Amino acid sequence: MDLVGRKLDLRRGLVDLSHGAGGRAMARLIGDIFVAAFDNEMLRAGNDQSAFDVAGGRMVMTTDAYVVSPLFFPGGDIGLLAVNGTINDIAMAGATPLYMSASFVIEEGFPLADLQRIAQSMGAASRAAGVPIVTGDTKVVERGKADGVFISTACVGSAPAGVELSGDKARPGDAILLSGSIGDHGVAVMSRRQDLEFGTDVLSDTAALHGLVATMMTAGGASIRAMRDPTRGGLAATLNEIAHQSGVGARIDEAALPIKPQVAAACELLGLDPLNVANEGKLIAIVESGAAETILAAMRAHPLGAEAALIGKIVADDGRFVQMNTVFGGARIVDWLSGEQLPRIC
């Protein structure tokens, strides 16, 4: 859409209700901040939807809302999470992400400079991933009725014929692969919470995993039963979800879990189990045991899977329990996070 009227004051300006009212000010906000940052022809056309050509076959669709607090944290920001996280949900189906949408709920008074910084971060992530943001929407609510900005992204992708990964396909004997260290994102965000602030050099692991997944699919796609990114609720929640969907148990080895010493230390300080802490650039794959070594080697050859590990296996268990062999030689149940220890981590 054309720029209409005066430019925004991107250094000192604040979002006001007119920026969500459907008129001139909104057109300006969308043009100067979002269209400029996302920078693609489809968005520049200025319609309420975008069109693109696809090959026939299997398509995949996903959506996520992002409410992380604070909006900026070591290693990333809400915009980067929103792009990478939604791409990852497509990638976890073994699919190739193609196009994204983004919608914004912005609190009146939010600095335009911060909004631009977030939009630019999204634009850069979308270009790096090769997944353009082709359509969007902006709403503004009164001061005190939101918290800065909330972002919802949706993404569509295409899956190769015959690929139907699903959390209900885990079978006893399958291997559980994890692509790298756990807990980084959650610790990075919490280190900047006003009520908890502590020093750490841990960065969020936010990353788009579709390149890593493509490598894995090439190495042994037919042997991959399910993939999932252990975000909210951490590895514990993800394993419990798959155990419930598939009607199986899981047994993992604590000694095999990659955890950075700083993350382990921060979790101890905060009284958290790293298994419950969110990740934003990791995946687990449930694979046929015979193919585990081949797929693991492919993961390790990719920069985002350099620390990939075989962390355990799926077992028969009508109780659908996830258990962990501890470093002390015992075993314990790995339960879902029951409460609200970690709100707004993504």
Place this chain on the structure above:
Amino acid sequence: MDLVGRKLDLRRGLVDLSHGAGGRAMARLIGDIFVAAFDNEMLRAGNDQSAFDVAGGRMVMTTDAYVVSPLFFPGGDIGLLAVNGTINDIAMAGATPLYMSASFVIEEGFPLADLQRIAQSMGAASRAAGVPIVTGDTKVVERGKADGVFISTACVGSAPAGVELSGDKARPGDAILLSGSIGDHGVAVMSRRQDLEFGTDVLSDTAALHGLVATMMTAGGASIRAMRDPTRGGLAATLNEIAHQSGVGARIDEAALPIKPQVAAACELLGLDPLNVANEGKLIAIVESGAAETILAAMRAHPLGAEAALIGKIVADDGRFVQMNTVFGGARIVDWLSGEQLPRIC
């Protein structure tokens, strides 16, 4: 996903932070409220994405955020708006909506009964429209950090080969068709605003327009240049957008505009121009003048277009002005809404 643990107290319960934490409570909320209400196999699979088969060709994608206040209003609620509105953005491309996503940002303390009522409204609308909600996400923020619930929906659809409607295709001489009366939605919502409450029997016009669009495409799709639903900012904003995109002007006739007397009266009471007031179940179509009568007849034969009217035409105008011939025989500029008179109308 399986229901895990105790059922929710859907009569008296409130959303708490654990419902967004990725664990057991969230699985329960999603299962008992969203999966139950949206009721389709793809969602029941419990994965972070859904897959479906599509024919190759042109696809269309759109997204919208909904922050309407109040959440329930005469003729609808936020959930109904979210489903219908996003379907309409697909329909405005002349496309057939296929699948939707929905993400929720919920304020801690929000009544589960209200959330269920909204979800059931969405489920009913999605079934009525034949567009299943196949994937979703739920986040919960602390009390005072949102306002009840915000919903973002995205939708994908397929467009027939050769159909490329776009706001930049209006040409001087084209006819402007409007599918029915303007201002109903905005007046219905405002009649329930705490600071404005006034008596009216006006209902929101929220409706899914893809059936009407299909009728129009059959009657004269090749002659339709652009369609758009005049939501936020009303008919005035939509006509100005198209004028800017196409580099043309528009001239409409006040006498031809269908407006309910109660809507006109309410607008007078509130000091609003009905041209700026939001609609949620109306469309305008820019069509080649020779096909206008045929398309108009097809619109009038559909229940959602019974009051359709030819309201004006596109004219050559380098200034890109929208003008209206008034009922008093004069003419005036129809400008975009400049400010924030009507926040959170959708």
